[in-house]
Amino acid sequence: MIELDLLTTHADMAYSILTGLVTPRPIAWVTTLNEDGSVNAAPFSFFNVFGAEPPLVIFAPGDRGDGSPKDTARNCRRTGEFVVNLVDAALGEAMVRTAASLPYGTSETEQGKLATAASRTVSVPRIKAAPAALECHVHSIQQIGENRLVLGIVNRVQVRKAFFDEKRQRIRGEKFHPLGRMGGPDGYCRTDGLFEMKRPE
Numbered sequence: 636m637i638e639l640d641l642l643t644t645h646a647d648m649a650y651s652i653l654t655g656l657v658t659p660r661p662i663a664w665v666t667t668l669n670e671d672g673s674v675n676a677a678p679f680s681f682f683n684v685f686g687a688e689p690p691l692v693i694f695a696p697g698d699r700g701d702g703s704p705k706d707t708a709r710n711c712r713r714t715g716e717f718v719v720n721l722v723d724a725a726l727g728e729a730m731v732r733t734a735a736s737l738p739y740g741t742s743e744t745e746q747g748k749l750a751t752a753a754s755r756t757v758s759v760p761r762i763k764a765a766p767a768a769l770e771c772h773v774h775s776i777q778q779i780g781e782n783r784l785v786l787g788i789v790n791r792v793q794v795r796k797a798f799f800d801e802k803r804q805r806i807r808g809e810k811f812h813p814l815g816r817m818g819g820p821d822g823y824c825r826t827d828g829l830f831e832m833k834r835p836e
């Protein structure tokens with residue numbers, strides 16, 4: 636085995652080593668409200684769901700080079716609300732475009748002509764073309780070094796009809812294929828190669 640010390644000799648490489656190994660990562664395309672009421676959208680793949688009681692998600696915007704928080708983190712702190720939009724292959728290009736660094740208050744949804752739709756339980760709209768969206772209230776924000784972990788409680792889920800089996804009250808995993816994030820700045824994977832493994836009794 637090759638041993639890598641991420642706190643000393645390999646500290647500069649921690650990001651690329653960890654994001655190369657811990658794959659695929661899900662993508663939260665997070666919408667928040669700017670101070671002027673316009674909609675901010677940005678993708679975050681330091682993201683996952685961490686529990687169901689209460690329904691808990693966490694995503695982590697890193698600070699910018701000058702130490703200032705990213706717009707999404709700033710908006711979450713100010714408004715206490717965000718929406719996680721999930722991303723499938725059809726939306727990939729549009730999602731990546733919103734990762735551009737724009738001056739605070741410039742709306743990615745207006746710039747990229749992304750249609751939004753009203754949410755039910757938060758004032759932040761969701762991205763209309765997203766296959767599913769999680770309406771969240773900020774539980775807390777933990778600052779650890781340059782990372783701001785935004786913990787959110789999911790109040791409401793919006794999911795496209797085709798992806799929900801109403802009879803069984805289940806997401807149709809055989810149809811819902813969000814994009815995964817892989818290592819490197821531009822690496823992604825598809826999630827349609829599913830198989831099952833039975834657990835022991």
Ligand SMILES: Cc1cc2nc3c(=O)[nH]c(=O)nc-3n(C[C@H](O)[C@H](O)[C@H](O)COP(=O)(O)O)c2cc1C
Pocket residue numbers: 662675676677678679680681682695696697698705706707708730731733734735736737816
């Ligand atoms: C697929 C993808 C995943 C990303 N994940 C993260 C992440 O987890 N944390 C982060 O700080 N930036 C991440 N970024 C970069 C941000 O999206 C980018 O810095 C964006 O401009 C932040 O926007 P904001 O200032 O409007 O919040 C990611 C970019 C892409 C394309």
